[in-house]
Amino acid sequence: MERGSSKHSPRLDDQMSQEVDGLIQGPGTAGSRVDEFREPEPAGEDQPEARTAPGGPLRSGSPQGMTSGDVEERSRLGRFIGLSALPGDRDTLVRNARDNDAPDDIVTALEGLPPGIPYRTVSEVWAALGHKNETTRW
Structure with missing residues (x-):
């Protein structure tokens, strides 16, 4: 089997590939390996929930x-x-x-x-x- 990269061993390539799977798939997919610190924090008790940016002149810039x-x-x-x-x-x-x-x-x-x-x-x-x-x- 021909490999595209010769910088790392096949075992290290597989390990590096698994390390970025969570970043590629995102936190909402099953089996995600995203580190906890990468997930967005929920809003505090006295803070409104995050929403999309408002439309109109406030958003237009x-x-x-x-x-x-x-x-x-x-x-x-x-x-x-x-x-x-x-x-x-x-x-x-x-x-x-x-x-x-x-x-x-x-x-x-x-x-x-x-x-x-x-x-x-x-x-x-x-x-x-x-x-x-x-x-x-x-």
């Missing part, structure tokens, strides 16, 4: 000056403007968005930009469309 919806929409816009289109003017952006199969609402918005003005970043395009970008913290 949106930058100052923007809502989580603004961040999502600017990101959506950026998915359809390739880096090869920047810097670019309105016609370049519209052509690139169409090449990237952008939805009609994004193409229509880009067609509403003034002609002949070069945009260097998606944030500049976003601002030219009348939206707010994050404010700079000093």
